[in-house]
Amino acid sequence: MSEPPTAVSTALLTDHYELTMLQAALASGTASRRCVFEVFARRLPEGRRYGVVAGTGRVLDALEAFRFGPAELDALADVVDERTLAWLADHRFTGDVWGYGEGEVHVADSPVLVVEGTFAEAVLLETLVLSILNHDSAIAAAASRMTLVAGGRPCIEMGSRRTHEEAAVAAARAAYVAGFAASSNLAARQRHGVPTTGTSAHAFTLLHDSETDAFRAQVASLGTGTTLLVDTYDVAEAVRRGVEVAGPGLGAVRIDSGDLGVLAVEVRRELDALGAHDTRIVVTSDLDEHAIAALAAAPVDGYGVGTRLVTGSGHPTCGFVYKLVAREGADGGLEPVAKRSPHKASTGGRKWAGRRVVGGRAQAEVIRRSPDLGPDERPLLLPLVCEGEVVGREPLEAARARHAASVAELPVAVRSMARGEQAIPTEHA
Template structure:
């Protein structure tokens, strides 16, 4: 059993937790060995985690996984078990250095639930090269996955409006990815999850009733419904498309009464069927019985059901694969490092189509006097000027190696709703398009740098 840190904070801990140090790539450690050998490993360095672009056609992205990344950073240590694995990976002096590894630097980043755009500096990691470079793969794996799920979930909850979305994709992905997906979906507005590990680790509300196998287990559909209502109460949700939907709805109301909580439809033309079921329920006096629809829903299918009498959506496969974009394409690049004279100098990758922009970054969301987002402004070397309507985006996450940015998951959820609400109206469109606001880089004197 793992114990939560003070409830649903978006993180979890047990008395003994496994090291995360091997959740990385071989070359991170061989770089370290070579840097230790050349005497450059301890140079002060600034790394930046950022996207060069949004997934094709998307108008904004959503930051998720911050709390998970902070947990992973705390557990990034090289104990005897880990060092034994590295005997044929790096030399003994490098293993000796790793045996006392603790990240002692600073991390700034976009808070969880925040929206982002191309070149948003989602994380700024400051420390020695040796300490910071080792975190690259771990941070990227957490952020790329969780932000992809949250970005898809945000589009779904946006078009769903006041109708709740239920996360139910556990069986469609890796078992640990399922837990992370449920967490990320909750940040982006999903109401509940089917995943009990997400409930236990992160406090995400869980829900569920029965599948088709439960109906098939019984001699008749009436026997199945009666057993479910007896056990779970009349407020339960009955799955009505195992055999004949119309007959099942009639049976459900007959057995549970007009106070039946909900019926679920998992196949067929959901819009047409929802209309027919609504009319039938109303005719039977079950006017308060809700209709839940499932079956490979994505944001486009949810949008198509906007005018149907649907009360809730269950989303599985399309959510946990990021609705066609299972990764965000984030990268982690060195953007500044210590020179021989002790000053920080900007460095940048210039490869075709894979450029990075040198210098320590600062970010704010430029907003109109009415609070509508107008641009993502990235300051290079110093913070951009706030005209009074703008909003700073980077918050402290780690200071001198100690996590300072942990927060309750509901705070991230609330933040996402506010961040999404301040975007221009075009952000609500499901059609393919460009980022809803531009990204502007400013040099040290406020002049455009890029």
């Protein structure tokens, strides 16, 4: 489904210095210089083999809602001068934005987003763009590793109670892009069309006079295809009671504590003995990609992931930066500019990116100063905004499909959760 633009202004979701830079540039006459900014990561988080671009659709929505109305201007009355306030009142982004398609894999130095416009209009987007892409891409990278090692078994996002309420919605969306099957978050369903699922918690069992009464109430209301939580008291006894109540057609059981691998084997044996051969086993409880990989040989049919997912599984940001790489020179053309700071140097000049793919397998990320790519290179930068108009909005399912195809191109070594170098090298041509 298509995602409509946000109605509430996003103009103040930024840092103070973006506005003071604008004021100084207006005063010096440099605000209207044409510029190119790029979003990239200098390096991948330690031990990660690849990253995943997510949040692109949210960036486009936020850009359309980047308007300074009366309320926003009032809030800035003692931040910037009258000239700057007048400029902001009339501001509309008129530049171009190019970017990696949402769901695409990235590595170090990948120019995942390129913003072209005047300095004034492009610099204002820095904080907003980075806050969305750094968060959503971190979640998607963690989710991608989890779905990769899950080996086709569905993963469910259930981390809403472990993060900020709005971050929870964004996390559910990003996880879905990276292959999660569903979420527990209903706002993600409403806003983005992410499938949702869920049945009951331990409180529901404790509410009733007996576990059997709780199971009867749940099955009567939700049907025999429901998922029963079986670790409130004794797991084996709960499995027997669950099948007694629902019959061998019981949809699933969920285990939320203990040694999940050992318990899954015991539960599978018990279910099969009771004739519930098709009843699935879902496990939850502080899972991450390493725990999921360790359960690969266990008779588990699905995973519910919360805390570790919504915190990026140890890397809550992916380190994207937003840097000026070219500006209008004296002759009217664009000239490269770059930082030379130790350990934070950047490469100047507008860039294009392609992924060299041979025999269906990615070989390298090739970063060029020209849009002319090599014969085996798949173009990565897509038009997202043209002269201020959004042209790159797409259904979330398209991003999900792109992610699956992009990961499938990577070397098979990425399936190992061992620390290592990035999956493919970055080449500057």
